[in-house]
Amino acid sequence: MSKKPVSVGDIVEIELESLAHGGDVVGRIDGYAIFIPQGVPGEIAKVKITQVKKNYGRGEIIEVIEESEDRITPSCPFSDRCGGCQVQHINYQAQLDHKQKIVRDNIERIAKLTDIKINPVKGMDNPFFYRNKAQFPLAKNEEGKVITGFYAPGSHKLIAIDKCGIQHPLINRISERTVELIEEYELSIYNEKKHQGLLRHLVVRVGVCTNQAMLIFVTKDNKFPEARKIAKRLMADIPELLSVQHNINPKKTNVVLGKLTKTLAGDDHIFDYIGRIKYKISPLSFFQVNTLQAKVLYDQAVEYAGLTGQEKVIDAYCGLGSITLYVSDQSQEVYGIEVVEEAIEAAKENAEFNGIENCHFQAGKVREVLPELKKEFIPEMIIVDPPRKGCHEEVLKTFVEMEPERIVYVSCNPSSLARDLKYLDAHGYETVEIQPVDMFPQTYHIENVALIKRIDN
Numbered sequence: 001m002s003k004k005p006v007s008v009g010d011i012v013e014i015e016l017e018s019l020a021h022g023g024d025v026v027g028r029i030d031g032y033a034i035f036i037p038q039g040v041p042g043e044i045a046k047v048k049i050t051q052v053k054k055n056y057g058r059g060e061i062i063e064v065i066e067e068s069e070d071r072i073t074p075s076c077p078f079s080d081r082c083g084g085c086q087v088q089h090i091n092y093q094a095q096l097d098h099k100q101k102i103v104r105d106n107i108e109r110i111a112k113l114t115d116i117k118i119n120p121v122k123g124m125d126n127p128f129f130y131r132n133k134a135q136f137p138l139a140k141n142e143e144g145k146v147i148t149g150f151y152a153p154g155s156h157k158l159i160a161i162d163k164c165g166i167q168h169p170l171i172n173r174i175s176e177r178t179v180e181l182i183e184e185y186e187l188s189i190y191n192e193k194k195h196q197g198l199l200r201h202l203v204v205r206v207g208v209c210t211n212q213a214m215l216i217f218v219t220k221d222n223k224f225p226e227a228r229k230i231a232k233r234l235m236a237d238i239p240e241l242l243s244v245q246h247n248i249n250p251k252k253t254n255v256v257l258g259k260l261t262k263t264l265a266g267d268d269h270i271f272d273y274i275g276r277i278k279y280k281i282s283p284l285s286f287f288q289v290n291t292l293q294a295k296v297l298y299d300q301a302v303e304y305a306g307l308t309g310q311e312k313v314i315d316a317y318c319g320l321g322s323i324t325l326y327v328s329d330q331s332q333e334v335y336g337i338e339v340v341e342e343a344i345e346a347a348k349e350n351a352e353f354n355g356i357e358n359c360h361f362q363a364g365k366v367r368e369v370l371p372e373l374k375k376e377f378i379p380e381m382i383i384v385d386p387p388r389k390g391c392h393e394e395v396l397k398t399f400v401e402m403e404p405e406r407i408v409y410v411s412c413n414p415s416s417l418a419r420d421l422k423y424l425d426a427h428g429y430e431t432v433e434i435q436p437v438d439m440f441p442q443t444y445h446i447e448n449v450a451l452i453k454r455i456d457n
Contacts, residue, residue, distance in 0.1 A: 005030040006057055010049045013065065016041055018105070019098040021415075023086025023444035024058075034059050037153070038080055040068040040090055041098060070094035075128070076165045083153040085166060085442040096121040096438060099446040103414045103436050110418035113425060117433045122296055127441030130290045132272070134164070134171045135256050136202045138182070138189050146182050146189060148175055148202060156192065166442055170213050170240055171204045177237055178202055178215065178230075185226045190219075195252050198224065203247070203256065205281060206240075207272035208291035214243040214270045216283050218256060222248050231265035243267045245283050257284060274298060277325045278353050285346055286319050290439045297410065297437045297447060298326045301383060304408045304433075304451040307331055311380040314373065314404075316366045316395065321347030321359065323383055323410070328356045335379075336361045337369045367394040374402055383408045390416030393423065400427045407452040412439075417448055428455050 006012060006029055014027035016039040025039030027047070033056040036047055044066040051058040064071075074080070074088040087095050100121050107113050124130065136148040139158040149161035163172045182189075182199065190197035203216035215234065217227065224246060231244035243266040249258030261283045269282045274294050281287050288294035301323060307313070307330035315324040318336030320343045328334050328351075336359060338344050344363040351359045362369050366386075373379075382404045384391060390413065391399075399407060407429065411417035421431045432451045439447040 004052050004057070005032050006034070006049045006052060008049055008052055011062065012047055012049065012059075014045060014047050014059070016043045016045060019087070019102060019444060021102075021444065032057065036061060037086070038089060040071045040094075042068045043071070078149075078159055078161055079442075081152055082150045082159045082161060084150045084164065086153075086444050088165075088442045092123065092127050092441065095127075095441065096123045099438065099444075100436055102444075102446060103434060103448060106414035106418040107421065107434070110415055111422040111425065111431075113418075113421060113431060116431050119433065119435045121436040121438050121446065122293075122300070123438045124293060124441055127438070128165050129167065129169055130292065130441065131164075131167045131171070132206045132208050132287070132291050133289050134167050134175070134202075134204050136175055136204070138179075138199050138201065140189050146179055148179055168206045168208065170206050170211070170238075174204050174213055174215055174234070174238055174241060175202055178234060181230050181233060185230060187226065192252075195220070200249060201256050203283075205270065205283075205287075207270045207281065209273040210271050211240050212243075212270040212272075213238070213241045214245065214281070214283065215241060216245040216247050216257070216261070217264070218247045218249055218258070220248075220250055222260075227264050235265055241266070243270055247283060274322065275326065277322075277350070279320065279322065279350055280346065280353060282346065284342065286343065288322065288439070293437060293439045293447075294322070297439065297449065298323060300435050300437060300449040301408050301410055302327055302330065304435075304449060305330070305381055305383065305406065307381065312377055313381045313383060314370075314379045314402075316370070316382065316384040316391075317386045318347060318361065319343050319385070321350050321361060323385060324359050324361070325350060325354060325356055327383065328359050331358065331381075334359045335373060337366050337373075338363060339365050367392045367398065370395065370398040370402075374398065378402055379404050381406050381408070383410070385410035386416075388413045388416065390420050396420060396423045396427075400424070400429070403428075403454060405454055409448075409450040409452060411448045411450065412445065414446065414448060417450065421450065421452070424452055429453065430455055 016025040020026045024035040046063040047059040079088040147160035188198045190200040201218040205214040244264040247261045313331045313334045315336045324336035341363040347361045
């Protein structure tokens with residue numbers, strides 16, 4: 001398209017079509033896509049064009065001319081400014097319906113698979129206060145008062161939020177009291193532009209099933225003389241707070257946590273459960289952010305796996321062994337592979353905590369470890385839960401060579417899932433069914449579990 005149908009500053013009337021990646025709604029003018037935040041599919045809106053690119057533009061709603069019955073008033077007054085929730089203005093059932101459509105659109109468009117059963121999304125009874133981990137940046141407002149909250153979409157402008165509606169209530173309590181003590185002790189706040197100041201972030205983790213909490217102060221420098229005194233006061237004020245940590249991140253980076261962490265007060269970990277499995281959570285541990293829905297996700301993986309107790313199973317990209325341990329009681333042996341060595345050590349520790357002896361863990365890149373395992377045994381089942389970018393093609397190639405009867409693919413990204421299903425479909429496997437699970441209500445994110453079976457020749 002050489003000449004664009006719109007220019008920056010134009011005000012146009014657009015029918016909003018569908019929810020897109022990022023939480024914006026897409027509408028079109030003469031086939032040219034316009035991405036618009038805070039819209040609802042099915043609405044007709046008056047939109048001001050704010051950006052024009054080669055293949056798409058962006059706009060903002062000035063007026064909703066025909067409002068969707070799915071539009072609601074968000075419970076959070078910051079939802080249209082904060083980057084944490086993108087779709088809180090859409091009623092929850094409609095959120096689930098639109099997420100199912102996102103999955104279907106990706107599978108049909110990328111994988112070219114049109115006959116797969118894609119089930120309705122499994123949502124939450126209460127789609128609020130579900131997050132067990134928060135990373136709060138710190139700043140000072142114009143009055144010099146310490147604030148914490150979340151960044152506005154696409155920026156580093158901090159929106160001050162005292163109580164976040166998707167964080168566990170204990171997280172909100174801890175952050176609120178911590179900010180009060182930061183003010184009382186007049187601690188300096190990090191300025192990312194100048195790379196000066198002490199306190200960068202507060203990270204709070206909660207064991208939803210144990211009601212245990214951990215607070216991590218992230219600072220630019222090692223010198224934090226008030227730290228232990230503040231930690232002890234916080235633990236006295238908040239009985240659920242069992243661990244206060246100090247993480248040092250001296251780098252000029254957007255990465256929140258540095259490599260060095262030391263304990264200020266209490267333990268160096270907390271515990272939580274997913275189903276019957278107990279997990280030790282350390283400051284740098286990966287753990288599913290939505291504990292209750294993680295059980296729904298893992299139960300779905302178990303159902304699709306259809307294990308009888310006789311199978312040898314590979315869990316690729318196993319992290320700290322969450323799924324590995326979860327399927328252990330229904331498997332003969334489970335082999336977990338993960339590139340992060342610290343995660344593998346945590347997985348072994350978690351196996352020991354739970355008295356599980358049929359799980360084996362190996363550190364290394366999945367595409368390098370799999371060929372070695374292939375020499376030793378052929379698994380009846382492979383479970384794979386890769387990062388957002390999906391599986392390396394060499395990994396998929398080795399899956400095919402191992403010829404497992406089933407593959408259960410857990411994915412946080414519908415587009416990379418679709419790409420990988422297309423590969424497997426072309427190499428002797430068929431995707432039977434996909435079950436979306438809403439791990440992140442009020443956002444555009446959607447998790448999926450896919451059941452893939454080998455086609456018998």
